[in-house]
Amino acid sequence: GENVEQHPSTLSVQEGDSAVIKCTYSDSASNYFPWYKQELGKGPQLIIDIRSNVGEKKDQRIAVTLNKTAKHFSLHITETQPEDSAVYFCAASTSNNDMRFGAGTRLTVKP
Amino acid sequence: NAGVTQTPKFRILKIGQSMTLQCTQDMNHNYMYWYRQDPGMGLKLIYYSVGAGITDKGEVPNGYNVSRSTTEDFPLRLELAAPSQTSVYFCASSYSITTLATDTQYFGPGTRLTVL
Numbered sequence: 401g402e403n404v405e406q407h408p409s410t411l412s413v414q415e416g417d418s419a420v421i422k423c424t425y426s427d428s429a430s431n432y433f434p435w436y437k438q439e440l441g442k443g444p445q446l447i448i449d450i451r452s453n454v455g456e457k458k459d460q461r462i463a464v465t466l467n468k469t470a471k472h473f474s475l476h477i478t479e480t481q482p483e484d485s486a487v488y489f490c491a492a493s494t495s496n497n498d499m500r501f502g503a504g505t506r507l508t509v510k511p
Numbered sequence: 512n513a514g515v516t517q518t519p520k521f522r523i524l525k526i527g528q529s530m531t532l533q534c535t536q537d538m539n540h541n542y543m544y545w546y547r548q549d550p551g552m553g554l555k556l557i558y559y560s561v562g563a564g565i566t567d568k569g570e571v572p573n574g575y576n577v578s579r580s581t582t583e584d585f586p587l588r589l590e591l592a593a594p595s596q597t598s599v600y601f602c603a604s605s606y607s608i609t610t611l612a613t614d615t616q617y618f619g620p621g622t623r624l625t626v627l
Contacts, residue, residue, distance in 0.1 A: 406553075431613060432614075434615065441620075449615065489554070496561075496616075497561075501555075
């Protein structure tokens, strides 16, 4: 089955700096790559996703890049703010019932 | 829309007790899922359903049961609770027009379960 690795496990940045989180996947058939943000005591919330027919997607301060050849994808957050502090999860999926999640990255944005 | 709601928020069980975690969605989604989240790890799929009356096992189904009698509700049952089932449980739902698709999943707030 699919295996998703996520790095780093913790990331601390200064407010205004950029943050980058990277994930690798093993199954070349994976075609959907969402990123979720989980705040303390809450469920994961989708922040951005990308499909395998696209190399990059951007939504305001958030962008995701996908390299299918190398089987890795990354989340980029620019101009970080304290409210960006949370745990971020990547996932890779070949179908609705086969979504595999990374272990998460705890992002801390220091004011 | 309330989205995906879960009850209870917290629960402590003794070994061997049973309980049902409730999940309801009001988005008319056909797919529903149950995940567990252990500390420092990603979510793992326990069971899923593609529609009322249809359920199937995920990656970690042992010790759990589910039913899907309506589109809205997808309860998760623990029959004989064990300490290994201490975890945070998330219900999710999505809308898909084909079993080949992969669609956005919307998550509930979770149930934190402790088995002592």
